[in-house]
Amino acid sequence: MFGVFLISFAFIERQTDIIHSQAERAEVRKSVGEVQSRMEGIIHSDVQLLRGLVASVSLHPEMNQEEFSALSHLVVDGNEDFYGIAIAPDLVVTLVHPIERHQNVIGLNYNENAAISKLAEQARITRDLVFSGPIELLKGGGTGFVARFPIFVERDGVEVFWGIVSSVLDEYQLYESAGLLDPELGLSFAIRGRNGLGASGDVFFGDEEIFNSDAVLSTINLPVGSWQLAAIPQAGWSTSHFASWWVRVPVILVGLLVLVPTFLMCSISQQRNVMVKSLSRNERQLREQSQELKKLSTVVESASDSIVISDKFGRIQWVNKAFTVLTGYSFDEAIGKTPAQILNGPETSQDTIKQIREHLAAGHPYRTEILNYTKDRRKLWIETYLVPTRDETGEVIFTAAIERDITATKRQEHELAEARNVAERATEAKSAFIATMSHEIRTPMNGIIGMSDLLKEAKLPAEARGHVKIVHESAQSLLAIINDILDLSSLEAGKLEISSHDFDLRKCIEGAVGLVRATALNKGLKIAVEMSDDLPYFVSGDDGRIRQIMLNLLGNAVKFTSEGQITLRANSDKKDPHRLHIEVEDTGIGLSDEQIPHVFDRFAQADAGIARKFGGTGLGLSIARHLVHQMDGAISVRSALGKGTCFSFTIQVAPAVDVPIIEAVERPIDLSVLRGLRLLLVEDNGTNRFLIHRFLKDAGLEIWDAKDGLEGIDVFEQVQPDIVLMDMSMPKLDGVEATRRIRAMNLPQPPIIALTANAFESDREACLNAGMNDFLSKPLQKKQLLATLIECLEHHERHFDIPQAQAVN
Secondary structure, eight states: OHHHHHHHHHHHHHHHHHHHHHHHHHHHHHHHHHHHHHHHHHHHHHHHHHHHHHHHHHHOTTOOHHHHHHHHHHHHTTOTTEEEEEEEETTBOOEEESHHHHGGGTTOBGGGOHHHHHHHHHHHHHTSOEEEEEEEOGGGOOEEEEEEEEEEEEETTEEEEEEEEEEEEEHHHHHHHHTTTOGGGOEEEEEEOGGGBGGGSOEEESOGGGGGSOOEEEEEEOSSSEEEEEEEETTOOOSOOSOOHHHHHHHHHHIIIIIHHHHHHHHHHHHHHHHHHHHHHHHHHHHHHHHHHHHHHHHHHTOSSEEEEEETTSOEEEEOHHHHHHHOOOHHHHTTSOHHHHHOOTTSOHHHHHHHHHHHHHTOOEEEEEEEEOTTOOEEEEEEEEEEEEOTTSOEEEEEEEEEEOHHHHHHHHHHHHHHHHHHHHHHHHHHHHHHHHHHHHHHHHHHHHHHHHHHHSOOOHHHHHHHHHHHHHHHHHHHHHHHHHHHHHHHHTOOOOOOEEEEHHHHHHHHHHHHHHHHHHTTOEEEEEEOTTSOSEEEEOHHHHHHHHHHHHHHHHHTOSSSEEEEEEEEOSSOTTEEEEEEEEOSSOOOTTTGGGTTSTTOOSOHHHHHHHOOOSOHHHHHHHHHHHTTOEEEEEEOTTSOEEEEEEEEOEEOSSOOSSOOOOOOOOGGGTTTOEEEEEOSOHHHHHHHHHHTTTTTOEEEEESSHHHHHHHHHHHOOSEEEEESSOSSSOHHHHHHHHHTSSSOOOOEEEEESOOOHHHHHHHHHHTOSEEEESSOOHHHHHHHHHHHHHHHHHHOOOOOOOOOO
16 A cells, blocks of 8 residues: 555656646746747838838938938837938948937948948848847947848949948847846746857857756747747746655655545646646637737738748648749649759759758758749749748758749849940940050150150240140140040959059159149149158059059149148058058148039049139049059048048058168169160151151160061161160061061070050060060150160170170261
């Protein structure tokens, strides 16, 4: 009898513990489900509000701060979840709401923050919301979750990326609204899945140990990605619900003596009542869940997107009406089959199928595009978002696929690609035309500038010297315009390259200022240079392009300033001494708020009156911006109408490889190096030949002429010159092929210098690859011609043993 009693007592206590544990977990699971539902509802509701705001911004991207504040007030004011909203065209914040709280965020450049720039790029590529966080907000804004929406606008019939709309959801407010912070629940919560990575993400709320404490788990589905929620009682899971031993002992004794049968019956009856109540509560919850499921089913069934539910083996369990409309397969035809069996075809990507299987096997949501086939075998491009659902053990129990027809979008992409190809061919034709026109214009320009240089050296009356000066300056202005057009063409073709070599940075800056100083002084302007002490002396980069940027900004400053001062400031970043910051500030006419956004546009002038008064092509600032970007930098402007303008840019250079101990001093041109040498001039243009003869008349050279490449080869064999000037474009045989044939001769090989009216980098490479030693671009400058001849001869003598001709005058 005693044994039977003990066995009965132990059995009843064990069953009571199990029931108590199940009831306890059921209560926790109910609370977790309520928190999950509230949190999903809050987030999805807030995102839908934001989508409406984003749609308005897409339709009216030009809205100002007042219009944006009014729109945001209607959409989100009164909703405590929203901490703030910002609009960033070209990833620079221009509009915020509320303006009183986030005034200091205006002007924030996302491009300068690698993490934000990466998320913005993700939004642009996916063309969808990117939900991240919680993160530390910029400008001291605390922490929150950030929803970033890409904005695309139509320009010239093409949809292009415009910028980002970012909204911050207050982290604390979200937790409080969802009930995570409610002390009456008596639960400890933890959430993992930072940035929507689900169970594989980092824990960002609560103690990580909760996930290792037999917690109740639940998945919070976000608009993009998911979180995993875990909860346990604050006091931990109870191990027993009976009273302490001082109560148990009398009960056991009484039970042993008298009350065992009664106690057993009462205990069983009590547990039965508890179970009945639990079952009733569960039944009520099931009814409520059934009603929720019915509502959800109605929404899903009437959705315009196709929705497919598949089991863990990939077999279709349910489809909505939109699936039948989209694919032609009825509900009965789809059930029990895999999507691949009925939708894939001969051109369906196997790589995409493999990616889908890998993500589903790992239990990760996956968004992709795939080519499917309808029942009548029409091709159908689908954007699908597959979301696996896992149980508490992590095993996938079913997968929901939301599919949208993007066939029209794909067709448009194909048409855009075809249009892009046509545009690229047109660009190539334009580049060829510009190259030809460059050659044709530079050839007579060489004569004009060269002859004006010679006339400047002649003894002329004062009036005639003034006329020559006007001709020379006009020709230089025309040459600058041609160079701008060539640079723009190279930029469009992606052929404008940034070279890298060591140079004296401070000398480069002073040289750029020196080129405009005389013009500034003639206008009565002061020009100042401020270089910080930490600015490096020698760096590695493209000094020619850096000088071009500074000259463009300095030239504009001088052009648009009638009185006052122009200041150039240069310093380096405190963390990186080779990150250079340069700004040019003037006291000129300034820019209005309407003009500033377009100042870097191609062919942009402030207005027609400015163009007539000051001239220029409007290409300089556009080219400067491209060059700055190619040097891993950025350029900006601040200005006020009538109060001057300040352009500033940042570029990246590298440390100098070989830092000279003593700065080289520019040597005067020593014509004795050239005296008595034989020079072969191969040039088809008579004006250019005459000009070069005049440039070299005092050098003591014996000059032989040839009018085309074939004649040049014949003269070369007869004369065996000490140096050759070779035009590239000539009749019968061009200079490149003539050079190749000369280099193939078994004769002493002199330096060959290319003369060309083509200013493209590809022309320079063609000359050097053919065996030429240097490259001179027309129009020629006398000083540059003489210096190049001497440099080539000295370099050649150091590296080759070439017999020099006897001096012949």
